[in-house]
Amino acid sequence: MNAKELYNLNNETGEYKPTGVYYCTNCNHVGYTKEIAEQCCTPTLCKCGKEVKKYWTVCEECSSRITKQRELKKFNDNHKYTNEEYDDEIFIDDDFYENIEYYLEYIYEDNPENTIEDIYAYTAIHEKYSVNVDNVLEIINEWVTDDMEDPELVELNGFDELREALEKFNNAQTGYVIRVNEKEGVLYTKEFLEKLIKEIK
Numbered sequence: 001m002n003a004k005e006l007y008n009l010n011n012e013t014g015e016y017k018p019t020g021v022y023y024c025t026n027c028n029h030v031g032y033t034k035e036i037a038e039q040c041c042t043p044t045l046c047k048c049g050k051e052v053k054k055y056w057t058v059c060e061e062c063s064s065r066i067t068k069q070r071e072l073k074k075f076n077d078n079h080k081y082t083n084e085e086y087d088d089e090i091f092i093d094d095d096f097y098e099n100i101e102y103y104l105e106y107i108y109e110d111n112p113e114n115t116i117e118d119i120y121a122y123t124a125i126h127e128k129y130s131v132n133v134d135n136v137l138e139i140i141n142e143w144v145t146d147d148m149e150d151p152e153l154v155e156l157n158g159f160d161e162l163r164e165a166l167e168k169f170n171n172a173q174t175g176y177v178i179r180v181n182e183k184e185g186v187l188y189t190k191e192f193l194e195k196l197i198k199e200i201k
């Protein structure tokens, strides 16, 4: 809405000539065309009609609604257990809990007035700690060849031995990492949770 054309002053004749270049009178940014200068400080509108933050294409509300829909679809595609069918380690909103009772105790400890809704959780898997052997070999190969004058002319040796050593290293590990298993969704319904809460309280 704020585009204005730039003019060139001819020092000899004192005449002003239009340049075909426009700028935004609000912030003085120059746009190459009138359209670009017009849009400069004009807020973009979301499909729902609300104003959009700078550099965004949808408003925050629509964006969080779209994210929720996407997450729900992902959950429904992987829904495996419901309520008492699963009482073990879970992830809820990327946070780990020993089981659903621990989660409920956790949320009601500070805020006993919390209202409850259906909970979409995922099961947890224990993965033995290991390094990705192929990745490590690739990185080492890159380090070494980066330092060489003519990497094509040199053949690196010892990769088979290194692979074997790394595999031994992996086999020696006893520690594990706990990861979310997004292939196994667990639905805890409001009704089921309300019963559980009564037991906990």
Ligand SMILES: [Zn+2]
Pocket (backbone or CB within 6 Å): 024, 025, 026, 027, 028, 029, 040, 041
């Ligand atoms: Zn502007």
Ligand SMILES: [Zn+2]
Pocket (backbone or CB within 6 Å): 046, 047, 048, 049, 050, 058, 059, 060, 061, 062, 063
């Ligand atoms: Zn919107």
